Amino acid sequence: MTSRDGYHWTPEVGLTHGVPSLGVISPPTNIKNTDGPWDVIVIGGGYCGLTATRDLTVAGFKTLLLEARDRIGGRSWSSNIDGYPYEVYSPPIPTYQPNPNLIPTPDGRHLGPLTPSALNHFQLRTSPNTSTPTSTYMTHEAEDELLRTALHKLTNVDGANGRIILPFPHDMFHVPEFQKYDNMSYADRINQIQDDLTPNERASLEAFILLCSGGKLENSSFGEFLHWWGISGYTYQGCMDCLISYKFRDGQSNFARQFWNEAISTGRLGYVFDCPVARVSDSDDGVRVTARDGRVYAAKRVICTIPLNVLSGVQFSPPLSETRALAARNGHVNMCTKVHAEVDNKAMRSWTGITYPLNKLCYAIGDGTTPAGNTHLVCFGTDANPIQPEEDVRETLRAVGELAPGEFGVKRLVFHNWVKDEFAKGAWFFSRPGMLGDCLEGLRERSGGVVFANSDWALGWRSFIDGAIEEGTRAARVVVEELRPGRGVRACL
Numbered sequence: 001m002t003s004r005d006g007y008h009w010t011p012e013v014g015l016t017h018g019v020p021s022l023g024v025i026s027p028p029t030n031i032k033n034t035d036g037p038w039d040v041i042v043i044g045g046g047y048c049g050l051t052a053t054r055d056l057t058v059a060g061f062k063t064l065l066l067e068a069r070d071r072i073g074g075r076s077w078s079s080n081i082d083g084y085p086y087e088v089y090s091p092p093i094p095t096y097q098p099n100p101n102l103i104p105t106p107d108g109r110h111l112g113p114l115t116p117s118a119l120n121h122f123q124l125r126t127s128p129n130t131s132t133p134t135s136t137y138m139t140h141e142a143e144d145e146l147l148r149t150a151l152h153k154l155t156n157v158d159g160a161n162g163r164i165i166l167p168f169p170h171d172m173f174h175v176p177e178f179q180k181y182d183n184m185s186y187a188d189r190i191n192q193i194q195d196d197l198t199p200n201e202r203a204s205l206e207a208f209i210l211l212c213s214g215g216k217l218e219n220s221s222f223g224e225f226l227h228w229w230g231i232s233g234y235t236y237q238g239c240m241d242c243l244i245s246y247k248f249r250d251g252q253s254n255f256a257r258q259f260w261n262e263a264i265s266t267g268r269l270g271y272v273f274d275c276p277v278a279r280v281s282d283s284d285d286g287v288r289v290t291a292r293d294g295r296v297y298a299a300k301r302v303i304c305t306i307p308l309n310v311l312s313g314v315q316f317s318p319p320l321s322e323t324r325a326l327a328a329r330n331g332h333v334n335m336c337t338k339v340h341a342e343v344d345n346k347a348m349r350s351w352t353g354i355t356y357p358l359n360k361l362c363y364a365i366g367d368g369t370t371p372a373g374n375t376h377l378v379c380f381g382t383d384a385n386p387i388q389p390e391e392d393v394r395e396t397l398r399a400v401g402e403l404a405p406g407e408f409g410v411k412r413l414v415f416h417n418w419v420k421d422e423f424a425k426g427a428w429f430f431s432r433p434g435m436l437g438d439c440l441e442g443l444r445e446r447s448g449g450v451v452f453a454n455s456d457w458a459l460g461w462r463s464f465i466d467g468a469i470e471e472g473t474r475a476a477r478v479v480v481e482e483l484r485p486g487r488g489v490r491a492c493l
Helices: 047-058 140-155 176-182 186-196 199-213 222-231 236-243 252-264 322-330 346-350 393-401 435-444 465-483
Strands: 002-010 014-020 038-043 063-066 077-081 084-089 121-126 134-139 269-272 277-283 286-291 296-304 315-317 337-343 351-355 363-369 375-381 410-415 450-452
Touching: 002 077, 014 077, 038 047, 038 286, 038 465, 047 063, 047 252, 047 465, 063 296, 077 252, 077 410, 084 252, 084 337, 084 375, 084 410, 121 140, 121 199, 121 346, 134 140, 140 186, 140 199, 140 222, 140 236, 176 222, 176 435, 186 199, 186 222, 199 222, 199 351, 199 363, 222 236, 222 435, 252 269, 277 296, 296 465, 322 435, 337 393, 346 351, 346 363, 346 375, 375 393, 393 410, 450 465
Parallel strands: 038 063, 038 296, 063 269, 121 351, 277 315, 296 450
Antiparallel strands: 002 014, 002 410, 077 084, 121 134, 277 286, 286 296, 337 375, 337 410, 351 363, 363 375
């Protein structure tokens, strides 16, 4: 089925709005009127909401899922076009993350095996002194050494590549002095080490860390990158394994379906799609959720999984706490653009490229061979040089072509504009300097009958699918412990 989300371009048809996805749910609701009251309402059908919904329904609770989109997956979904899954947006799936690798498929296998991406031909295009980028070609091994050296210079704040200042990545401020690095921007840290970086090291480093944050050097937290670095094992290879090297074999939306199928099979799941929420009201009598179209749903508890950048668009009564409201007003910085390009150069299957800083798409990866025998490139842009890909397809095609001029023709583009998406207002979470120290604990606090949960404020794999599952599991456990009669000993794990 076709979702309203996403864009698809081919030379023959031009640009069309909406792409097919396994995540589209039909019919859009299985309830009549409000069919309440419910035990729990879960707002949001991304991985956090799906995890909470699955855990609650399996535990025996009558659960209602409200989702603003026409599909499950939230900010993580895929589009299957002509037999090939395009990850319209997805955070990386490393083997380091336990939860995604523990979800079995119906035939009993884990959702993997995960498919490694071959990355062994690197093209670096920079423009240090001219308006015309110059290309440097190197092997994947040389690329590794270039970026490894630069990343170690960036992260070596304590003589141990971050291991002393951040010994426990799930507890960022275990060493109080870490606050210093949370307050620093990328630009602050690069200014400290700029004399130690070669021009190629600096260009590669800046392009890579901007790929991680989707923001600008001036507004991206160096401390948050250290958190990513630490949770990846404090090594370059760990970082690559966690951020670039793997993806789901059958696409994100196929994975999300596993959660959905388990929840719906219990017979205790009600759902309403195309249902943006306008207001959440909490009182002694329970929690009421009002949709934009005026429908009202009531439950004993609500799990709210609305992303940080969208929270301020919903009315809460009582109002959001001062800390949560401040964080929502400021928002996170990730305004990443992700464009999939099917190109006719088969040799680029093993290609990676950086064109920085002039090009609006600064980083690209050869990520597979399509059924037509073409190469699939995944191309990224950031807020440092923003592009709105659907507004001018010719500009988008130029940006794709500038990654490797004259090397290929473009046969297809697939993308979604997360910046203009009213239910995301940005891509995966990446914090501003000082934001986590000021707001992380407050974002995780519950408010009466409303439990807030989202990967945006996970402790571990924040911004990643594992963080969403972590948060959904936490929220469901809180609600189960409160609502289950005679629950006895409280679980600690």
